[in-house]
Amino acid sequence: MAIESSTFSPHRSGWEAFTLLRGNELVRRYPFLRDGAPLRREAEWVGILRAGALPGGAVLADVYESVRTEIGLALEAQGPFDGVLLDIHGAMSVLGYADAEADLARAVRAAVGPSCLVSASMDLHGNVSRELAATVDLIACHRMAAHEDDDEARQRAATDLLRRIDGSGRPHKAWVQVPVLLPGEKTSTRLEPAKGIYADVARVAALDGVLDASVWVGYGWADEPRCRAAVVVMGDDPAVITREAERLARRYWDARDEFEFVAPAGSYDECLEAVLASDARPFVLSDSGDNPMAGGAGDVTWTLARLLAEPAFAVPPADGGRSAIYASLPDAEAARAVADAGVDAVVEVRAGARVDDGPQGPLTLRGVVEHVRLDDPVGGTVCVVAVGGLRVILTERRRPYHLESDFTAIGLDPRGTDVVVVKIGNLETELYDMAEDWMLMLTPGGVDQDLHRLRHTNLGGPVHPFDPPEAFGPGPDLTPNLL
Numbered sequence: 001m002a003i004e005s006s007t008f009s010p011h012r013s014g015w016e017a018f019t020l021l022r023g024n025e026l027v028r029r030y031p032f033l034r035d036g037a038p039l040r041r042e043a044e045w046v047g048i049l050r051a052g053a054l055p056g057g058a059v060l061a062d063v064y065e066s067v068r069t070e071i072g073l074a075l076e077a078q079g080p081f082d083g084v085l086l087d088i089h090g091a092m093s094v095l096g097y098a099d100a101e102a103d104l105a106r107a108v109r110a111a112v113g114p115s116c117l118v119s120a121s122m123d124l125h126g127n128v129s130r131e132l133a134a135t136v137d138l139i140a141c142h143r144m145a146a147h148e149d150d151d152e153a154r155q156r157a158a159t160d161l162l163r164r165i166d167g168s169g170r171p172h173k174a175w176v177q178v179p180v181l182l183p184g185e186k187t188s189t190r191l192e193p194a195k196g197i198y199a200d201v202a203r204v205a206a207l208d209g210v211l212d213a214s215v216w217v218g219y220g221w222a223d224e225p226r227c228r229a230a231v232v233v234m235g236d237d238p239a240v241i242t243r244e245a246e247r248l249a250r251r252y253w254d255a256r257d258e259f260e261f262v263a264p265a266g267s268y269d270e271c272l273e274a275v276l277a278s279d280a281r282p283f284v285l286s287d288s289g290d291n292p293m294a295g296g297a298g299d300v301t302w303t304l305a306r307l308l309a310e311p312a313f314a315v316p317p318a319d320g321g322r323s324a325i326y327a328s329l330p331d332a333e334a335a336r337a338v339a340d341a342g343v344d345a346v347v348e349v350r351a352g353a354r355v356d357d358g359p360q361g362p363l364t365l366r367g368v369v370e371h372v373r374l375d376d377p378v379g380g381t382v383c384v385v386a387v388g389g390l391r392v393i394l395t396e397r398r399r400p401y402h403l404e405s406d407f408t409a410i411g412l413d414p415r416g417t418d419v420v421v422v423k424i425g426n427l428e429t430e431l432y433d434m435a436e437d438w439m440l441m442l443t444p445g446g447v448d449q450d451l452h453r454l455r456h457t458n459l460g461g462p463v464h465p466f467d468p469p470e471a472f473g474p475g476p477d478l479t480p481n482l483l
């Protein structure tokens with residue numbers, strides 16, 4: 001079960017959020033288990049259930065519990081098994097649960113019994129409590145952010161699982177948490193210090209006596225005691241894995257103040273000032289605090305309300321103003337009303353802040369309908385409303401705008417527009433390539449990049465950068481637990 005869900009977002013992830021795969025359809029989801037792949041032939045693979053979702057708010061308890069029950073019953077009914085590949089993200093928040101992945105791992109363990117090996121493959125933005133690490137037999141995560149290597153990491157988890165089933169059984173695990181919690185946008189593995197740390201992970205994984213090594217950045221948008229960085233080194237030489245896990249943890253801790261945003265970042269005012277002083281076109285701004293792909297509700301109106309009040313966008317370029325696109329604001333009722341009015345109609349609708357009205361309430365959108373699409377597979381009804389030089393994309397459902405074709409499909413020309421504002425964190429590749437310049441805009445919302453503004457209260461002990469240096473005394477104890 002894989003989702004990244006923010007406890008700071010009022011959005012709730014229900015059944016509609018999840019895509020369920022079972023049986024052969026599930027087995028074929030993994031490139032390394034398709035017909036002809038070597039791993040496919042080494043074992044008989046049974047697809048139990050995978051419930052995967054786009055990031056969102058916390059998962060409804062009954063949805064999680066139904067998935068957990070089905071997984072448990074199917075494991076019992078179709079077993080016995082020699083091993084389980086547990087494909088989890090690690091940042092699933094479920095209402096009423098403080099450590100959902102450990103709970104799920106316990107349920108899997110209860111269903112398969114003590115002799116079956118369970119290998120967990122995770123996202124490096126997941127959290128690893130002691131209980132999760134202790135409940136499974138193998139645990140690892142991918143090493144790249146952006147996640148170009150996610151299936152590669154799952155393949156490694158599956159390969160290690162088969163190797164241990166056939167040979168030496170359970171490895172030792174050296175587990176240690178590092179009391180540092182950073183937003184993903186500060187920990188790109190393309191840049192130092194994360195780049196060097198993850199290069200070191202690969203080096204450690206190749207040492208004699210080591211099966212695999214992993215460093216988790218953790219997930220900053222949940223308020224749970226497990227949320228922080230973690231290190232696990234697995235292998236058969238307890239001395240080596242303990243030494244290396246402590247060394248990686250120390251390296252992460254020592255680098256804690258060196259992590260920077262991957263792009264120029266600034267407040268709304270700083271970003272607007274930069275945009276209006278620049279000739280770069282398009283200048284892309286990420287409205288990052290409400291990024292639906294990190295768990296934001298998507299309908300925060302804070303940034304759009306400011307753009308609508310910005311004199312530079314009040315009139316189109318022909319009349320001396322600047323052009324801008326705002327992608328996007330989901331509001332089913334408003335999208336329907338605008339679609340019903342039809343292209344060229346002058347509309348006035350209240351929109352947004354139905355799910356997340358924390359930073360700002362609904363706003364009034366008054367403009368001309370430029371485009372209506374009724375059948376967008378993700379967004380449902382999608383409309384473009386022109387307000388002066390600003391084109392606002394209004395959607396029935398949350399929908400990411402990461403590709404140039406997302407814009408051109410609804411009659412917009414992002415390359416010919418001065419400013420393109422997208423609800424995203426770091427730019428996805430196509431946006432990045434298209435942007436003549438860009439800034440990460442530190443806006444409020446359920447996935448605010450300024451973690452201080454979220455006011456965590458359940459981290460259970462000092463965590464950098466929330467607590468002052470003196471809270472850590474002479475420094476945190478980074479001695480690994482041998483599990």
Ligand SMILES: [Zn+2]
Nearest residue numbers: 123124125147
């Ligand atoms: Zn991730």
